[in-house]
Amino acid sequence: MSNILDVFQPPEGRDLSDEECLGCTAVQTFMSLAGGSYFLSSMPFKNKKGVVDLKTHPLWFQRGIRGGGIVLIALGMYRLGEVAQIIYKRRS
Amino acid sequence: MSADHTRDPCPVVILSDFGGAFSMGVIGGCFWHGIKGFRNSPYGERTYGSFSAIRARAPVVGGNFGVWGGLFSTFDCAVKGVRKREDAWNAIIAGFFTGGSLAIRGGWKHTRNSAISCACFLGIIEGVGMMLQRVMAQPTIGPAFPEEPMKA
Secondary structure, three states, rough: OOHHHHOOOOOOOEEOOOOOHHHHHHHHHHHHHHHHHHHOHHHEEEEOOOEEEEOOHHHHHHHHHHHHHHHHHHHHHHHHHHHHHHHHHHHH | OOOOOOOOOOHHHHHHHHHHHHHHHHHHHHHHHHHHHHHHHHOHHHHHHHHHHHHHHHHHHHHHHHHHHHHHHHHHHHHHHOOOEEEEHHHHHHHHHHHHOOHHHHHHHHHHHHHHHHHHHHHHHHHHHHHHHHHOOOOOOOOOOOOOOOOO
16 A cells, blocks of 8 residues: 555566546646646756856756656646546546 | 556555655654754753754654655656556666655756665665565475484
């Protein structure tokens, strides 16, 4: 029942079903949008004084993280569509 | 994320893991900072110093553990959802992402090193866990005794 305890007692490998899961998709939507927004902002690169140190965070690194943020937001939007689709299917 | 609700209901297990890790951190932090506060206080103030250190530091340790546990569980669920398979690789990949994302503010070198070391650490734990499971699962074979007692 816990992903952390499964590390100490790994379960036997098995394939998971493709069943639709509203809660899982909704949580993934939220996490993707929140994580993507955080990565897109300059918050991960600023130090305590609010200055971005280019030696610690070179431009390619910042662009890579921001690119990851864009991908996460796109995934979040896609998953949001899936959430709406699941709700629509259940209602109709 | 995982869609199978028989063993690990994935959105719920994230909260459960976050709470479990937070509690573990708080309990461990109480012991750690209690002893540390006790030793670093002058005679006559040791009990007060111990409680004071616990009050100030134990919630911080709990919070750090909780963030790690919640993030790890979230990534584990996400990896399960993408791979549609449950095995030892999920924890290693989740550990890689957890270590990396927690260290992202320290710069790219810190991120890389933290991600790799966290994945290796989880890989070692998984390996040891699997090894122990195999050892425990082996049938115990008793010693073979001769049917007739040996003559002296």
